[in-house]
Amino acid sequence: MALTSSVKETISEMIKxxxxxxxxxxxxxxxDEEKRQVLLSIEKAEEILxxxxxxxKGR
Amino acid sequence: xxxxxxxxxxxxxxxxxxxxxxxxNLQPIQRGGILTEEARRAILEFGDGYSTCDWCPPxxxxxxxxxxxxxxxxYQDLAEFLxxxxxxxxxxxxxxxxxxxxxxxxxxxYVVLDSTAHYSSYIAAELAELRVxxxxxxxxxxxxxxxxxxxxxIDEVKKETGKLPAALLLTHIDYLYGNLNDAKVxxxxxxxxKVPYILNCAYSAGIMPxxxxxxxxxxxxxxxxxxxxxxxPTGILAFNKSLEEKFTxxxxxxxxxxxxxxxxxxxxxxxxxVMGAPxxxxxxxxxxxxxxxERWGEEVEKVRYLVAELxxxxxxxQMGMRPKMHTLTHMETESFYKVxxxxxxxxxxxxxxxxxxxxxxxxxxxxxxxKLNTYGLTWDQxxxxxxxxxxxxxxxxxxxx
Numbered sequence: 001m002a003l004t005s006s007v008k009e010t011i012s013e014m015i016k017x018x019x020x021x022x023x024x025x026x027x028x029x030x031x032d033e034e035k036r037q038v039l040l041s042i043e044k045a046e047e048i049l050x051x052x053x054x055x056x057k058g059r
Numbered sequence: 060x061x062x063x064x065x066x067x068x069x070x071x072x073x074x075x076x077x078x079x080x081x082x083x084n085l086q087p088i089q090r091g092g093i094l095t096e097e098a099r100r101a102i103l104e105f106g107d108g109y110s111t112c113d114w115c116p117p118x119x120x121x122x123x124x125x126x127x128x129x130x131x132x133x134y135q136d137l138a139e140f141l142x143x144x145x146x147x148x149x150x151x152x153x154x155x156x157x158x159x160x161x162x163x164x165x166x167x168x169y170v171v172l173d174s175t176a177h178y179s180s181y182i183a184a185e186l187a188e189l190r191v192x193x194x195x196x197x198x199x200x201x202x203x204x205x206x207x208x209x210x211x212x213i214d215e216v217k218k219e220t221g222k223l224p225a226a227l228l229l230t231h232i233d234y235l236y237g238n239l240n241d242a243k244v245x246x247x248x249x250x251x252x253k254v255p256y257i258l259n260c261a262y263s264a265g266i267m268p269x270x271x272x273x274x275x276x277x278x279x280x281x282x283x284x285x286x287x288x289x290x291x292p293t294g295i296l297a298f299n300k301s302l303e304e305k306f307t308x309x310x311x312x313x314x315x316x317x318x319x320x321x322x323x324x325x326x327x328x329x330x331x332x333v334m335g336a337p338x339x340x341x342x343x344x345x346x347x348x349x350x351x352x353e354r355w356g357e358e359v360e361k362v363r364y365l366v367a368e369l370x371x372x373x374x375x376x377q378m379g380m381r382p383k384m385h386t387l388t389h390m391e392t393e394s395f396y397k398v399x400x401x402x403x404x405x406x407x408x409x410x411x412x413x414x415x416x417x418x419x420x421x422x423x424x425x426x427x428x429x430k431l432n433t434y435g436l437t438w439d440q441x442x443x444x445x446x447x448x449x450x451x452x453x454x455x456x457x458x459x460x
Contacts, residue, residue, distance in 0.1 A: 012100055019096045021080040023437055026417030 006052045013041040013048075077419045083440050086420035087234070087387050090434035091266045091286035094340055098288055101343035102336050111334045119323050122331035122338075123147065133342050140349060142270030143279055143297035145307070147325075148333045148341060152261045153179035155280035155296035156228070158327045159257050160187035162305050164225025171212045171224045171254075173204045173240065175233035180259065189225060192216055200391075201380050202236050204229075206244040213252050226255045226278075231269075232262035235430070236379030237387030239263075246275020255302070261285050262387060264295070265348055266434055267355040277302060283337065288344035293337045361441050362386045362433045368445045373458040378428065386434040396427040398455045409451070416447040 020034050030038065077084055079093060094102070105111060105128075114127045123134050138146035149155050156179065160170060166188035172180055174193040184191050192212045197203040209227055216224045229245045232238065242258050249256035258276035260269055265286035271279040276299075283293025298306050310321040310330075324330040333341075366377045366388060374394025377383070395409050402408040410423040421429045433441060452459055 008103075011103060015096060015099050018080055018099075022093075024439070025080055026082055027443070029439070 002055055003052060006048050006055075010045050010048050010052075013045040016041045081417065083418045083436065083444060084420040085418065085431040085433070085444070087430045087432040088285055089420065090386065090432040090436075091262070091288070092282075092284040092291070093288060093435060094290065095288045095344040095347045097347065098290075098340040098343040101339045102290065105339040106336050108335055110336075111338055121323055121325070122334055128339065128342065130338070130342070133345065136345070137295065138297055140345075141264060141279055141281075141295075141297045142272040142274075143276070144300040145303050146295060146297040147306075147328055148283070148338055149294040149296050149328065150292040150333055151179075151294040152259065152280050152282035152285070153177075153183050153294070155294045156180055156257065156259065157183035157186055158296055158306070159255075159278045159280065159298075160184050160189055160226065162302075162308075162327050163255050164189050167220075168222075168225035169216045169220065170226045170228055171209055171216065172228040173230050173233070175202060175204055175235055175238065176228065176230045176259070177234050177261070180228055180230070192224065200376075200378055202233070202238060202378070203380055204233075204238070204240055206241060207248075209245050209248045210252070213248070213254060223252065223254050226257050228257045228259060230259045230261075231264075232260075232385050232387065234262065234387070236389045237262070237383065237385040237432075238380045239384035242274040242276065249277070250275065262385065266352065266358070266386075268352045271297060271299075283341045287341055287348055289341035290337045293333055293341050358386050358434055359384060361436065361438065362388060365433055365441050365445060366390075369448055371460045372448065372452045373460075387430065387432045389428065389430050391428045392426060394452075394457050395455075398457070399426040412451045412454070413447060416450070418444060418447055 017038050020030065020038050021028060024030055024034065111125065111128055111130065115125050117124050117126060122130060124131055126132070134146050134148070138144060149158065160183055164170065164187060168189050169192050170184050170189045171192045171194060174196050181191060192215060194208045194212055195205050197205065213224060227245060227249050229240055229242060231240055231242055233240070246256055255277045256275065257278040257280065258271065258274060259280050261280065261282040262285065263269055264279065264281040279297040281287070281295040283289035283295060284291035287293065306327055307325045308327065310324045310326045313320050321330070362383050366383055369375050369390060370377060372394065374392065374397070376391045378389040378391050399406045399408055404411055406424040406426045409426050410421060413419065413421055421431060449459055
């Protein structure tokens with residue numbers, strides 16, 4: 001159950017990053033706010049992936 | 060029959076060559092259909108076939124009655140947003156036009172339409188067994204539709220057939236030049252002559268504010284994948300109360316053997332229409348669509364800026380009515396055509412040059428004239444496109460004023 005929602009949350013963070021890439025294509029020059037958004041999504045995704053790893057190991 | 064594995068492998072790992080993340084896409088039909096963030100999330104959730112139908116049947120086994128996801132509410136909100144009484148989601152704008160034609164006319168009747176209408180308007184009329192009477196346009200360079208001529212065309216039909224046309228159809232924004240037609244002019248004629256009036260908003264509703272009642276439309280058609288940030292295929296058919304009985308009439312068919320009946324199903328819609336991923340993207344993008352139409356003024360500002368900049372290049376001129384009132388634009392580019400005559404890649408040189416700068420959507424091979432659409436591009440992307448055209452012009456010795 002947790003894995004299912006974790007997968008969705010991770011994909012959701014990746015979609016957020018993709019949206020920034022879409023807005024800034026083709027050279028992806030990001031302003032400070034866009035960089036902050038991308039870094040925040042990467043951090044969140046990393047946290048979720050860590051939790052997922054632990055959860056799978058514990059099964 | 061068994062399909063060889065190497066052929067099946069072609070369907071594995073399909074990738075789009077021109078992903079939005081990597082390219083600026085100026086394709087005229089694609090800009091308004093780019094999914095919102097919420098729609099991209101929703102498509103993952105509801106991508107499976109009949110995913111929207113988990114809670115069907117409700118009391119009435121019909122798509123527009125489903126409350127989870129909130130399809131029933133969406134249909135009502137959609138109608139309200141468009142300033143119409145009733146809305147249905149159908150497969151495409153052309154299907155919406157076909158349904159309207161089919162329910163308003165009979166074999167041999169006429170529909171009066173503008174001469175810049177999309178081919179699908181003609182084909183929809185043909186399938187509905189209608190004939191067309193075209194309203195002329197001014198030709199180059201404006202291609203302005205003579206809206207007042209709708210009245211004369213109605214008279215022509217009356218003289219020829221002894222009865223009124225089944226409907227008038229006006230293309231709100233034409234697909235060739237992006238001209239904005241004043242819908243109210245035709246609405247007045249339609250009202251005076253008592254002929255149902257269909258406004259085709261394929262390129263307007265969903266990206267610019269539209270109020271069907273204010274514009275005087277009896278029927279409004281639109282395209283979800285063209286202008287509502289939705290996946291294909293999605294079309295919108297909206298209509299006024301006066302036509303509800305006709306358009307939503309239920310099936311009367313009965314099986315001769317089984318005596319089965321389908322009285323809940325709306326005949327013109329062939330029962331349930333668009334479900335699953337296309338419908339859900341249309342719904343998921345709706346909150347953003349409601350907001351984005353309010354930013355239409357800035358979209359027009361951006362296209363006018365780009366057109367003015369591109370016209371600084373010698374031999375480049377915008378076609379259609381001026382100033383631009385819509386982001387779909389037709390440029391005449393005589394100077395690029397002259398370059399193409401001696402270029403080894405001929406007409407493809409412009410496409411190659413743009414593509415090497417990560418800009419796509421201009422039809423390959425065209426240099427004499429081409430269409431583009433700037434809808435939804437950021438100012439930085441607009442300036443990037445301008446700079447790319449300037450670079451190409453300079454490379455081939457064209458003057459920039």
